[in-house]
Every structure is written in C-alpha cells, then in structure tokens.
Amino acid sequence: MVVQCSFEATGPAGPHKIAYMDWDDRENPDTLFCVHGLTRNSRDFDSIADVLSERYRVICMDVAGRGDSEWLSRPEDYSYPQYLSDALALLKHLECDQVDWLGTSMGGILGMMIAAMPKTVIKRLIINDIGPFIPNAALKRISEYLGDRPAFRSLEAFEARLRHIHATFGPLTNKQWSHLATHSARQIDPEHWDFKYDPAIAIPFAAVADQDIDLWDIWEAISCPTFILRGAVSDLLPREIAEQAKLRGPKATVREFDGIGHAPALMAEDQIQCIRNWLDG
Numbered sequence: 001m002v003v004q005c006s007f008e009a010t011g012p013a014g015p016h017k018i019a020y021m022d023w024d025d026r027e028n029p030d031t032l033f034c035v036h037g038l039t040r041n042s043r044d045f046d047s048i049a050d051v052l053s054e055r056y057r058v059i060c061m062d063v064a065g066r067g068d069s070e071w072l073s074r075p076e077d078y079s080y081p082q083y084l085s086d087a088l089a090l091l092k093h094l095e096c097d098q099v100d101w102l103g104t105s106m107g108g109i110l111g112m113m114i115a116a117m118p119k120t121v122i123k124r125l126i127i128n129d130i131g132p133f134i135p136n137a138a139l140k141r142i143s144e145y146l147g148d149r150p151a152f153r154s155l156e157a158f159e160a161r162l163r164h165i166h167a168t169f170g171p172l173t174n175k176q177w178s179h180l181a182t183h184s185a186r187q188i189d190p191e192h193w194d195f196k197y198d199p200a201i202a203i204p205f206a207a208v209a210d211q212d213i214d215l216w217d218i219w220e221a222i223s224c225p226t227f228i229l230r231g232a233v234s235d236l237l238p239r240e241i242a243e244q245a246k247l248r249g250p251k252a253t254v255r256e257f258d259g260i261g262h263a264p265a266l267m268a269e270d271q272i273q274c275i276r277n278w279l280d281g
Contacts, residue, residue, distance in 0.1 A: 002049070004068070007093045009086045011064075011077055018086050019068035023049045023058035032056040032279075033099040035087065035107030037263060038142065038205070039197050041067030043183035044104065047176075047267040052276060056100070061090060063106070065198035067183075075200040083110055091121055100279060104128040104263050105236065109215070115250075116221035125226045126275060127252075129263030131237045131245050132219035136212045138235040138262070143209040146202040152193040158185045168231065168261030176267050219249040226250040227278045229271070231260035253278065 006019045021042045032052055034045040042060035049058040062069035063083055072078060087110055091099065101122045103111035108127030115122040145165050152158040159181035166180075186196045228245060230237050245252045255274050257264050264271050 002053075006068070007090060009064070009089045011072065011082050011085070013073045013077060016064060016072060017070040018064060018090060019062040020090060021045075021049070021058075021060040023053040023056075023060075028053075028055055028057045030056050031094070031096050031099045032058045033087075033091065033096070033101050034058065034060040035063065035101075035103045035110055036060075036066070037105035037107060038201070039066070039146070039195065040104065041183060041196060043067070044180070045102070045266065046179065046183075048102075048272045048275065051272050052279075059090070059094060059096075059099075061087065065201050067196060071198040071200070075203040078198070078201045078204050080110070080113065084113055087114065088121075096121060098123045100124045100126070102126045102128070102275070103130075104266070105130045112215060112218050112222060115224055115226070116218045120224065122224055124279065125222065125224055125250070126229070126278070127226070128229045128266065129231050129234050129237050131228065131241045132215040132249070133238075133241045133244075134213040134215075134236055135238065136210060139205075139209040139211075139213070141235065143202070143206050146199075146205060149195065149199055152185075153191045155181060155185060155187075155193055158193045166265075168233070169263070169265040170231070170257065170260035170268065172265060172267060176265070180265075216248070219245065222250045224250060226252040227275070228252045228254045229264050229266075229275075230254060230256045231262055231264055232256045232258045233260065234262045236262045 003022045005022050006017050008015045009018045036044050042062045045060045065071050101111040108130035111125050115125045162181050185193050187193055230242050242254050
C-alpha cells in the first residue's frame, strides 16, 4: 500500500511542509529512502518502489520546492544545508535508525553527504549518475533549461517539452513518459500548465553553474557499501570520474547502461533488477 504523507520541517524562514510517498509495509524490516534529482519529484520512483516494496518499506521524498512539498519563501534557502536538514528531520520523524539510500543526481549528492557523516544512518548507498566531481559544462547545460520556462497550453505540449529536456533518460515507453508528465506538471488554469517545481531553484543553481564541483573530500569519508549507476554517455558523471570512484573512498561498484545519458530513469526492468540484485547480494 502506498500513502502520500507530509510533515513539517523547519528552516531559516520558518516551517515548511515536506511531502513524501510511503510504500508502507511495516512487516518489512528494512527501509529504502529515495531522493530525486534537481527538478524532479518523488513519483519518479514509482516503478522501482512498486518492485522493491516486496521487501522494503520505501520512502520517496519531495525535496523542498518540488512535487507536493512547499515552496520556500527565500530562493537562497534552496541549498544543500536545507535539503540535508529536511532529509534528516524526515528520517527522525519516521524513526529510521538505518536506511539504504537511493539518490538520483541531487539526491545522490545528498546521500553522499549523509553517508560521509560520523555514525551515519545510511547502511548502503546507491547513487544514480552522479559522483565526486561534476564538470561545469554539464551544470551550464542544466542551468540553460532551468531558465527556459515557457507556458504550456496542454498536458500534451508539456509532455513534448519533457521528452525533449530529458531525452537522455533513455528509451521510455509512451506510458512511462505519460507517467512522468502527469506527475511533473501542475495545471494553473484550463490553458496553462507549468513544471511542478519552484522556478526560484534556478537562482542559487546559476550561482554555482560556472565552476566545477569537487566532492572528493566527501567521497573519501564514505565507508558504507556503495553502488553507482551511470548512463554510458552521461556528461554529469564522466567515465574517468566513475573509474576513479571505484578505487577511492568506498571503492564503489559501477554499472553502466548503454545509450543513456543523465540519468537512467530507473523505470526499465534491467535497471530495477540490477539494483535489486545488488541489494540482495
């Protein structure tokens, strides 16, 4: 059974609502905590959560300003310190002492940061197409589409834009694209559809998009078993960085998916199965 829930987190400007999907089977002894990418939301994990909820309680969080979580009043609060605070508060709210973590892109960076903490709650870490070094050219590409936000007159027009922006997700079925579009859009009026995230997230992101991001110090502090998924043509996780990540810090296992860039959508059977196999063994 899946339930949409929320709780009240705190920040510099006061409280804000954080929404999450709870694939709640209390008989499962383990919890899988899933966090999405920069402009995405918790419903990206519906396919994999449906499978893994056979043996996990799966929690999928909407980061502040995305999905059904509340928008923050100050753009500068869209930052990793706030996201970390919210994620840790949600784990405490759910009384999770230990979790396996699955994070795509931004969600993977959050997982790395928490896994590097002393006495971390993360037992095993899966990061989807992100690593300890991010080239600024890839960040600039993302910044460009963040700043380009046209109005859409129909959900079909919105889906066409989504397919264009996220073509690097790989080959998805029409049903899968429809699922992503339905849960990525908000209807403002009968002839106006928009993305389901606060456009203000582009402001702090633009401030860091002109430089490389080096997270090797964080990576070296991680000691839990770590699994990296990589799109074989990803620009956010170059192959040479993934190869270094296999030798440094937690010495991650890496699995590549041909014909995919940033980031594997985790909706294809082979992607779901490889995660399941790694968790099982």
